[in-house]
Amino acid sequence: MTAHCHLDLQGELTMTVSLSRPRVSNDNTTSESQFKTLRYQQDYPGRFDSDDHAVHGNEGYVRWYNRGHHHSSLAGFTLHQVFSGEYIGIAQVRQAALDN
Structure with missing residues (x-):
């Protein structure tokens, strides 16, 4: 998250960088939101037995x-x-259904 090439990619994709504190990866609102989504998944183990298990x-x-x-x-689209x-x-298709 702190790599210069990551910021370049975000610029190329016209993404807004949302770092509250520059070069601090754990303060990125996008990452924090994704981690919260992960934690609240029903199959999230909460604790991993090993590095291999985590990966x-x-x-x-x-x-x-x-x-x-x-x-x-x-x-409502997927990534x-x-x-x-x-x-x-x-x-x-969605718009056609709404129009009908």
Whole structure:
């Protein structure tokens, strides 16, 4: 979170950097929000038995967060839908249903 290339990527994606204190990764509101979402998942173990358990135990969460979690700040789309462009077709179908 403190790497210069990370800030460059956020700039290229026209994302607003939300660090309250510069170069302090644990004060990033986006990271804090994502961590809260993780902690409140029903299958979150609360405590990991080992480093391997932590790494592999979070793979399912990351997959769900990117492809299954509908973000209110993204108009109900998933991260995958937005970054892959799938949201355009979905939004058109959604709007057509609302129009009918």
